[in-house]
Amino acid sequence: MAVAWLDLHDSNLQLWHGDLHLSSPGYALLEAGQYCFGQNARAAARLRPRDISTRYWWQLNTAALQPALGPARHTADLVHAHLQALHRDAGAPDELLLAAPGSMRKEQVALLLGIIQQCPFAAVGLVNRSVALASLYADQERVFHLEVQLHQALLSEVRREGTEVTLQKVTALPGSGLLALQERVVEAAAGAFIRQTRFDPRRRAETEQQLYDALPGTLRALHETSETSLSVNGYHARLTRGDLQAAGNMLLDSVVGNLPDASTHGVLLDPVAALLPDVATRLRARVLQPGDMQRALALHEPQLLQRAEALVFVERLPAVAQDADHSPPRDVAEEQPMVATHLLCNAEARALTPDGTPLGAGWSLVVAADGGWRLRAGAGAGALARNTTPCRDGEPVANGDRLQLADGTEAQLIRVSD
Structure with missing residues (x-):
C-alpha cells in the first residue's frame, strides 16, 4: 500500500493517501466526553471557548494540561488523539512520511515519535517542512x-x-x-459593522462565530478587489483593503527586522499571509502554491524513507532543478499554467516586478495569491480593457492577455524564458 504523507502544520494539518486529501486545522473540541478535531472544532471556537484547545501541537509535552480538557492528561494525549483521527479518516494507511516545522524541539520530536509508536501506523520518514518546500525554489543562495x-x-x-x-x-x-492576525482582521470588521450599522457582532457568541466563519472568504475577496461586503445576522458592512492594513503591518514588522538587506535571498510566503495587504509585495515574496508540499514529498519520498533504521529529522535535501518536470508520481498534481514574466509595449519587453508594475492611467499589475498576476486600480483609475473586455480592480490576468488603455496604449503579457 502507498505511503501516506502528513504535513504537521498546525494552522492546517494535511494528509495525502492515494487520491485522498484531508485538511484538519489544529483545533480540539471536547464534546460529550470525546474529542473532535479540525474544521468542526474550529467552527465551535467562539461558541464554546472553554471546550477548545489550539496549543497542543505548539506546546507538545507531558506537563499537566492547564486548563484541563476532558480525559487528556497533557498535550501529548491530544496529539495522539488527533493523529488517530486523521489515520482513521485517511483509510488507515500502514506507513506515514512526516513533514514537521523547525520550531519542533528535539525533545518534542522524540515525544512525537514515541506517541506514534502507540498508534496503529509506522512513521517511515521525517523531514523539515521548510527544507522540503525550499528545495522546489532553490534558485538563490538563501531562501x-x-x-x-x-x-x-x-x-x-x-x-x-x-x-x-x-x-x-x-x-x-x-x-x-x-490567531493574532485573525484578531486584527476581526477587530477591523467589527469596527466597520459598528460604524455603518451600530451592530457589534462580537457581543454574542453566535454572531461572533459567524464573523470568524466569514473571514476566509472576506480575505480572498479583498485580495482580488479593493472593497467587499460581508453579512452577519442580517446586517451588512463594507470592508476595504485598507481596513486590513494593521494586520499586514503587524506581520511585516515582525519579519522585516529578521531579514538581511542583501539581494541574495528570496522569501517563500504561506498563501494565508499573502492575503494580507502589501505583505507579498513588500517582502518581494514568492507565494507558495497549495500543492507544493505534496509535490515536494512526492519528489523526495525515495530518499526520505527510513524503514530499517531509527528516524533522523532530515534537514538537507537535493535542490530540484528549476527546469525539471515537477509533476509528482501517482498523478497527484495538476498541470500549472505558464506565468507571464514581462509586459510587451511598443516593441519593448519590461520585466514584471513583485512590488507592482505600473500600466498607466492609475492601473498596475501586482502579484496574485496563486503566484500569477492581477490588476490593481488606484484612486481615479481610468478605463482599462483586457482582450477588449472592460477590467475591474483585482481581476486576474494571464500570459498572452492584451491590455488596452483608453488613450490607445496597448500592452501584452508575455513569458520570456531564461
Missing part, C-alpha cells in the same frame, strides 16, 4: 520561508550548498501567528 502557525510565525533560513539545500536557522516570531 527564507515564512510559515504562519496558529500561535506564532516562523522564519526559516535555508541555504543552497552546491546541489543541496540545508536548514541554517529558525527564528520564532511571537505574537504573529494566525
Whole structure:
C-alpha cells in the first residue's frame, strides 16, 4: 500500500493517501466526553471557548494540561488523539512520511515519535517542512520561508550548498501567528459593522462565530478587489483593503527586522499571509502554491524513507532543478499554467516586478495569491480593457492577455524564458 504523507502544520494539518486529501486545522473540541478535531472544532471556537484547545501541537509535552480538557492528561494525549483521527479518516494507511516545522524541539520530536509508536501506523520518514518546500525554489543562495502557525510565525533560513539545500536557522516570531492576525482582521470588521450599522457582532457568541466563519472568504475577496461586503445576522458592512492594513503591518514588522538587506535571498510566503495587504509585495515574496508540499514529498519520498533504521529529522535535501518536470508520481498534481514574466509595449519587453508594475492611467499589475498576476486600480483609475473586455480592480490576468488603455496604449503579457 502507498505511503501516506502528513504535513504537521498546525494552522492546517494535511494528509495525502492515494487520491485522498484531508485538511484538519489544529483545533480540539471536547464534546460529550470525546474529542473532535479540525474544521468542526474550529467552527465551535467562539461558541464554546472553554471546550477548545489550539496549543497542543505548539506546546507538545507531558506537563499537566492547564486548563484541563476532558480525559487528556497533557498535550501529548491530544496529539495522539488527533493523529488517530486523521489515520482513521485517511483509510488507515500502514506507513506515514512526516513533514514537521523547525520550531519542533528535539525533545518534542522524540515525544512525537514515541506517541506514534502507540498508534496503529509506522512513521517511515521525517523531514523539515521548510527544507522540503525550499528545495522546489532553490534558485538563490538563501531562501527564507515564512510559515504562519496558529500561535506564532516562523522564519526559516535555508541555504543552497552546491546541489543541496540545508536548514541554517529558525527564528520564532511571537505574537504573529494566525490567531493574532485573525484578531486584527476581526477587530477591523467589527469596527466597520459598528460604524455603518451600530451592530457589534462580537457581543454574542453566535454572531461572533459567524464573523470568524466569514473571514476566509472576506480575505480572498479583498485580495482580488479593493472593497467587499460581508453579512452577519442580517446586517451588512463594507470592508476595504485598507481596513486590513494593521494586520499586514503587524506581520511585516515582525519579519522585516529578521531579514538581511542583501539581494541574495528570496522569501517563500504561506498563501494565508499573502492575503494580507502589501505583505507579498513588500517582502518581494514568492507565494507558495497549495500543492507544493505534496509535490515536494512526492519528489523526495525515495530518499526520505527510513524503514530499517531509527528516524533522523532530515534537514538537507537535493535542490530540484528549476527546469525539471515537477509533476509528482501517482498523478497527484495538476498541470500549472505558464506565468507571464514581462509586459510587451511598443516593441519593448519590461520585466514584471513583485512590488507592482505600473500600466498607466492609475492601473498596475501586482502579484496574485496563486503566484500569477492581477490588476490593481488606484484612486481615479481610468478605463482599462483586457482582450477588449472592460477590467475591474483585482481581476486576474494571464500570459498572452492584451491590455488596452483608453488613450490607445496597448500592452501584452508575455513569458520570456531564461
